[in-house]
Amino acid sequence: QMPRGNLEAIHPRALVLSSVRKKLDNLQFKEAFTLMRKHRINMNLIYDHNPSVFLENVKTFIQQVESVNHFNLFLTDLQEEDVTLTMYTAAYNRFLPDPGRAANPNKIDTICNAFRVALCAQDENKYLLSILTTYVKKSTPQLGEALQLIKALRESNIKAQYVSAEEALTYLLFLVDVNELYDVAMGTYDFDLVLMVAEKSQKDPKEYIPFLNELRRLEPNYQRYTIDKHLRRFKLALLNISKCGDEHFGECLKLVKDHKLYTEALHLFNPSSSQYKEIALSYGNYLTERRSHEEAGIMYVKAEQWELALQAFKTCLQWQQMFFMTAKLGYTHDQEAELARTLAEQLKGQNKHTDAAILLEQYAKDIEEAIVTLIQGSQWTEALRLMYYHKRMDFIESDLKSALIDSYNQQVEILSSMKADFEKYTVRLAVVRQEKAKARQEFLEGGGNVNETDADLFSDTSSATGESIQSSRYTSESQRSSLYSNSTGRSSRNRRKAEHKKWKLKEGSPYEDFALISATAKIIHYVDSLRAEISSLLRAMVQFHYDEKAATLQVQYEGFLSHIEKSIPEIWPEETEKTNLNTVLGPDTTANAIARAVQQGQIVTTEEPLDPVIRVPPSLNKDHKWKLHALEQADV
Amino acid sequence: QMPRGNLEAIHPRALVLSSVRKKLDNLQFKEAFTLMRKHRINMNLIYDHNPSVFLENVKTFIQQVESVNHFNLFLTDLQEEDVTLTMYTAAYNRFLPDPGRAANPNKIDTICNAFRVALCAQDENKYLLSILTTYVKKSTPQLGEALQLIKALRESNIKAQYVSAEEALTYLLFLVDVNELYDVAMGTYDFDLVLMVAEKSQKDPKEYIPFLNELRRLEPNYQRYTIDKHLRRFKLALLNISKCGDEHFGECLKLVKDHKLYTEALHLFNPSSSQYKEIALSYGNYLTERRSHEEAGIMYVKAEQWELALQAFKTCLQWQQMFFMTAKLGYTHDQEAELARTLAEQLKGQNKHTDAAILLEQYAKDIEEAIVTLIQGSQWTEALRLMYYHKRMDFIESDLKSALIDSYNQQVEILSSMKADFEKYTVRLAVVRQEKAKARQEFLEGGGNVNETDADLFSDTSSATGESIQSSRYTSESQRSSLYSNSTGRSSRNRRKAEHKKWKLKEGSPYEDFALISATAKIIHYVDSLRAEISSLLRAMVQFHYDEKAATLQVQYEGFLSHIEKSIPEIWPEETEKTNLNTVLGPDTTANAIARAVQQGQIVTTEEPLDPVIRVPPSLNKDHKWKLHALEQADV
Structure with a gap:
């Protein structure tokens, strides 16, 4: 048997919920919030109870609740799930999403954004920590923005009324791992931010100070490239190194090859530039390794590597393109004829007698062999056409029949x-x-x-x-x-x-x-x-x-x-x-x-x-x- | 109530059948036959009871039964159906054909042939009427053979022992319609036979005698042709008229056209002969009427009718063959080019741009139009090949891109x-x-x-x-x-x-x-x-x-x-x-x-x-x- 005194404190959850709902309907956010904290009711209900009403009245909520801590409590508690469908089904009796209230796949982002706008409008300084929370809480945390805010606070001459930059950063580091934040700071290419975070970390100044000084000396694009590479943001690194001119192109090409960024790299250079051609050549080699010979051939054409293109097209028997290459390479007629014969043999092996005959007729200039090839391939009509065209009807008796x-x-x-x-x-x-x-x-x-x-x-x-x-x-x-x-x-x-x-x-x-x-x-x-x-x-x-x-x-x-x-x-x-x-x-x-x-x-x-x-x-x-x-x- | 006397004559069918079956098993054909006649049991049972045994013992059957009338009775009663599966199922209890006894699709023919051989071996004269019956009863009655037998009998000097030629013919006419027999006699080309049958018929000698006399005067092949035509045996008529030489070729061709015997006629003449070519021409015309232009074209080629062949191939856009015709017809290059252009347009209309391009390139010698055509048809590779081949890469900028x-x-x-x-x-x-x-x-x-x-x-x-x-x-x-x-x-x-x-x-x-x-x-x-x-x-x-x-x-x-x-x-x-x-x-x-x-x-x-x-x-x-x-x- 329980001690009598405790009985007075029992609040049936259904009654509490009913009360919370009533207060929310009446926009009595303060009372609702207090009640919910007291009875450990999930904070998401504030929004989930009626999303559109809440979003319209974020300002009222802020004005009523007022406390930075309470805002942070509310924000950190946010989940994507709709608690009226999960925890509090009994009270709401909705088992299926109401088609009327469109499912919001970015509930947290929506609330964070609306909240931040309202907080800034109210008092940016006073609610700074809550604003930081709205950045961190987003599905893709906007840590860079959060850091910039702290930096601005530090640089501003206003005597910190509510919270110092120091305190703000400490609060941020309470929400986010320091190493992550250090990388984010580095990723903004803003060395002040990097230092600010580094000082709060366990990092050894003898290590990061020389590194930062070294970076400072670099040309801006190359500096960014170095940072991006350090952070393993290779696509961004590629973008920045591509702006560094010829002297760094070797590094650029290495980056492309190491991380197979061929298509991205081709986008960054003009097709007529030598860099573009070098990249296309590397890509061609890569595709050749992957045994994509046809595509490799196309890349070699872009690279104006005629010999390689010729080989690639030869390997995949894309013979139609090859005589453009031979012209570029200055092949003699005899050389072309020999190539044509080789190809024709291979095409016959693949049962492509019509193609083989075109090669023999037009490039090897060997009418007889062309006709025989068509006959071998049972291409009777085309064989006859060629006989008529070249007046070689003798093949009818000697071969066709x-x-x-x-x-x-x-x-x-x-x-x-x-x-x-x-x-x-x-x-x-x-x-x-x-x-x-x-x-x-x-x-x-x-x-x-x-x-x-x-x-x-x-x-x-x-x-x-x-x-x-x-x-x-x-x-x-x-x-x-x-x-x-x-x-x-x-x-x-x-x-x-x-x-x-x-x-x-x-x-x-x-x-x-x-x-x-x-x-x-x-x-x-x-x-x-x-x-x-x-x-x-x-x-x-x-x-x-x-x-x-x-x-x-x-x-x-x-x-x-x-x-x-x-x-x-x-x-x-x-x-x-x-x-x-x-x-x-x-x-x-x-x-x-x-x-x-x-x-x-x-x-x-x-x-x-x-x-x-x-x-x-x-x-x-x-x-x-x-x-x-x-x-x-x-x-x- | 039935009169008492009749009761004694009642023979339950099952008992009779059982008795017949026993006698057949014991090869007591005479007894079986008598019993079957008496009780009107279907004569087919003699064979159907056990086909192989019967066929092996036809001679025994003939020796036992002996009577020409009885043989005729048996033969005329023959049906293709197996009575053990139809009428007498109860006695035999076989509902499905026994896979052991292979279904004989030519039961009647088999029996008739076996019977005739046995009868001839026994006594051809004595059983003449039955032999005639075996000819008539066959699925395709061999009336010609039957008539020849009667003719032989009449010509033989042997004094008719059993039956005269006259009687035999009368019997035959009892089995077969006289007009049919007259046509069969005519079809043997044997005027003696014709006369023999005609005399027995209602025909007027004033009509058929002059007709026969007229036929007698004709050259043998033409005579046969005339008879075949009279009997509407057109394929035979064609065979015979084809042997009559040039003077009758007009009639031959008319026969071919009237009865559409083109393929048969082509078989009868040498492909190099003028007759063959005339028939091929007619056939080509007939096929053109039927809108089979491609095949008509082939026939015109056989007929060496180049202009017609050209038109036929043109109609069905079989362009590959056409330039053989234009060569035969002595077209100038300009004429060929014009034809090629016309065809190319039509082929483009049928989305055959590759073919159209060959015509334009090789026959109209219009490289530019050929390239443009390939581009229109989205034949990029072939278009590029042609550009390279003719060194017209300017089309890449002007058209291809x-x-x-x-x-x-x-x-x-x-x-x-x-x-x-x-x-x-x-x-x-x-x-x-x-x-x-x-x-x-x-x-x-x-x-x-x-x-x-x-x-x-x-x-x-x-x-x-x-x-x-x-x-x-x-x-x-x-x-x-x-x-x-x-x-x-x-x-x-x-x-x-x-x-x-x-x-x-x-x-x-x-x-x-x-x-x-x-x-x-x-x-x-x-x-x-x-x-x-x-x-x-x-x-x-x-x-x-x-x-x-x-x-x-x-x-x-x-x-x-x-x-x-x-x-x-x-x-x-x-x-x-x-x-x-x-x-x-x-x-x-x-x-x-x-x-x-x-x-x-x-x-x-x-x-x-x-x-x-x-x-x-x-x-x-x-x-x-x-x-x-x-x-x-x-x-x-």
């Missing part, structure tokens, strides 16, 4: 083997699906009684079209963890990638059906992508009277395409989702079984979305008109 | 307006979805009691992520019919296309959410496709020192792309299917409600698959490295 036949044989062979694979996969897919459907049916007919060990099994069969349900395959660690983790979209995406790799075409592997679908999708994409190539081959063949072979190829390709089109609804049945539901909710199961499954969360939690490859058939580019009428009815 | 800025302004503007639209659509989508989820929830909380009028309503909400559920909008005829029709994959595909058109962006329209998703998908596709274009623009801008603008564009584009990436999981939530299930099967519904819904078929039958646009997010081409390092950190 045999190349057409080779290309024809190759396509026929590729299509045949693709077709065989496609057949194999679709047939096997039907078998696998049938087996799984059967296994699923047997399981459901077994009563669908889900016990602990069968849980995986059940959920897997219900979740996907045809995952293997042999439970022995489902005991791997990864499988289990993925089933039970309540994952977000992103992580389930990652998981799918991993699953992708788990799909194997091997007969009987757990995801064999997915692997089969994915493999058929690949074949479909490839075959569909052949349209343009086969179209141009057919046209060239017909022009040179290989009508019969062309007809064979057209019939074969058309047959394959229409076979694919017919197979798509079988490989990707539209009813995928429906089928799943049917197996669980179909007419063969009882209402009780469903209810039980739902209660155990079996249906809902395991409905993993399938990979798009499995869910959605590849779309065919049916608009491409590749067929020739002449090859359509070849039967006499 | 301002074009870069124009292009930059355009891209910035397009991206801004697209971004605004994208924002608008996604914000609105969230609102629409929320509204629908709320409406759905309210509906479910109402108890989910499904009555007649609410059926649509309920099924729609469960079937899709967010179709409008205001029932007044669901009364249109098309909607209802599509909901109730049990459609195949194809027709539901078509329906989806129609639905696509029904999606409207208008606020409150029934499929507004689908329209919004589809609109965002379009924006995503477009923005994603800009990578290459923006990449090359950025590189050109940096090279010419527009680093700051380039950085702006890079930041804007990058921001949009990452915004899109972040929005995709919101627009296409992975849980689409899961959500649907939750609304029906979630914890808020009772087991009874689910069971009722399932019993009424509400859940299962309406799980319509959604359009892929709605189900699957567009994939971004993230592999394309378009960004420049130099533009990444632009803040100093």
Whole structure:
């Protein structure tokens, strides 16, 4: 039992709050403040109770409360959180931010700024410590401004009425670490400030005085650069050193390289200046190291480093730019031709025969090689154009015709083997699906009684079209963890990638059906992508009277395409989702079984979305008109 | 009540069948046949009972049954269907084709052939009528062979032992229409046969005799052509007239044109012959009429009709081939240049600036216009290459730089307006979805009691992520019919296309959410496709020192792309299917409600698959490295 005397001092918080709120509504800030201090009510409530009213009446608040200490107490207590939503919800009964009172993401900054303006208007000297507090309390503390204020106070001749500069600085150091403040002072480039702070610190005057004297002797920009570097403000250091002229450019460049400030540095110099070019050169070297050869080339061009630019563009096969460099470097025609040949070989290796042919024709002046290259690359129309242009139609007999036949044989062979694979996969897919459907049916007919060990099994069969349900395959660690983790979209995406790799075409592997679908999708994409190539081959063949072979190829390709089109609804049945539901909710199961499954969360939690490859058939580019009428009815 | 006597004659079919099957198994064909005739059992059973055994024992069957009439009865009764799967399922209890006994798609043909071989081996004369039946009964009746057999019989000196030629022909005419047989006889080009059949027909000898006499006088190939034309066998007619030489080529060409036998005709002549070229010309004209200009051009080339080929290629802008034609036609350089300029204009209209530039550079020899064209087409690299190649770097200042800025302004503007639209659509989508989820929830909380009028309503909400559920909008005829029709994959595909058109962006329209998703998908596709274009623009801008603008564009584009990436999981939530299930099967519904819904078929039958646009997010081409390092950190 408590002593009787204490009972008289009990104030139920709800009653106190109600009283505070009333006083705040009446703008009785003084009374409210006193009450809140006494009952340790969070000071943020003064603002949070009604932000707009408070902001309009900051002056009243200051006039009523008057005490510097009380202001500091209020300011240091500020938090970004809205206490009416957190601590005092019961009193305010608002669980969600009121859309009417817009959430202020900079509550503290807003109050500090408003307060400082009001305090200055009232009496800057009297409230100096509170003004300092408003600077320090900001989300990015304005320590420089605070220091300047103290400096001004010291320099002013007014006899300190309320507080001396000395006292103010002491108060500031109570709020901020002295070393931080020393750096801030240094960062203002104002040595008086630095000294003022240094004197208050534990620093040894024998150390900082010579350092400051040394700085004082430097040219202003270089002085600032030195300070910035000292403070590790490298971007500012760069800005200042860039103003120091040629003699310090070496240092500038070193700074740029050390801290990879290339883009910033390029902004600071005129593109026509030698400094700009030196920086661009360094940047180019840096980009070369990073293997960004194309961009390095552009930088070397800016640096007018033609040889380096040439090498960079050569490395990334950006051949179009290179002959500007060779001109600058004074290459002879022979040298250019040799370069062109080298490049052409590399471009052919990347299957860019059209580019290679331009190099050979225009730079190596080797028409024959250009034509042969185009033929090698199956660029029939362009090859013919070049033959016509240079009157070298002899290549039709010597090269083009045999190349057409080779290309024809190759396509026929590729299509045949693709077709065989496609057949194999679709047939096997039907078998696998049938087996799984059967296994699923047997399981459901077994009563669908889900016990602990069968849980995986059940959920897997219900979740996907045809995952293997042999439970022995489902005991791997990864499988289990993925089933039970309540994952977000992103992580389930990652998981799918991993699953992708788990799909194997091997007969009987757990995801064999997915692997089969994915493999058929690949074949479909490839075959569909052949349209343009086969179209141009057919046209060239017909022009040179290989009508019969062309007809064979057209019939074969058309047959394959229409076979694919017919197979798509079988490989990707539209009813995928429906089928799943049917197996669980179909007419063969009882209402009780469903209810039980739902209660155990079996249906809902395991409905993993399938990979798009499995869910959605590849779309065919049916608009491409590749067929020739002449090859359509070849039967006499 | 039936007369008593009849009861004795009742033979339960099952017993009879069992007896037949036993006799067939024992190869007692005679007994089986008699029994089957008596009890009107389908004769196909003799084969269907065990196809391979029957085919191995055709000889035994013939030796046992012996009667021509019985053979004819058996043969004429043959059907492709397997009666053990249709009529006599009960006795055989096979509902599916036995994979062991391969389905024979040509059952009748197989039996007829086997039978004929066996009959001929046995006694060709004796079984002549049955042999005729095997010819007639084939899927493509071999009436010619049948007639030849009768002709041979008539010409043979053997005194007809069993049947005369006359009788055989009468029998044949009993099986086949006389006019058909007359045409078949004519088609053998054998006038004896024609006469033989004609005599049996109602035809007037005063008509057919002169006609036959006239035919007899013709040169054999022309005679055959005339007959084929008479019989409307145009492909054969073409083959025969093609052998008739130049004097009849006019008729040949007419036949080709009248019956569009171009491809067949081209096969029949040597590509170097004048006839081939004339046919190719006609074909070219025909293809031109069909607006297949490219293929027409190829035909005109085969026909060596250079002017026509030129026009055809010009119409379809296949410019690469055209200068072969102009060379053949002896165009002057000026004429070629003019043609090149015309084509270049057209190609520019189709946004094919690179092609246009080649024409201008190489054929019109107008370097300046070529460079300007490349700049217009934003082909910066190729434009620069041409400038370097022709030492016309003055275009950099005069044209390229301002074009870069124009292009930059355009891209910035397009991206801004697209971004605004994208924002608008996604914000609105969230609102629409929320509204629908709320409406759905309210509906479910109402108890989910499904009555007649609410059926649509309920099924729609469960079937899709967010179709409008205001029932007044669901009364249109098309909607209802599509909901109730049990459609195949194809027709539901078509329906989806129609639905696509029904999606409207208008606020409150029934499929507004689908329209919004589809609109965002379009924006995503477009923005994603800009990578290459923006990449090359950025590189050109940096090279010419527009680093700051380039950085702006890079930041804007990058921001949009990452915004899109972040929005995709919101627009296409992975849980689409899961959500649907939750609304029906979630914890808020009772087991009874689910069971009722399932019993009424509400859940299962309406799980319509959604359009892929709605189900699957567009994939971004993230592999394309378009960004420049130099533009990444632009803040100093």
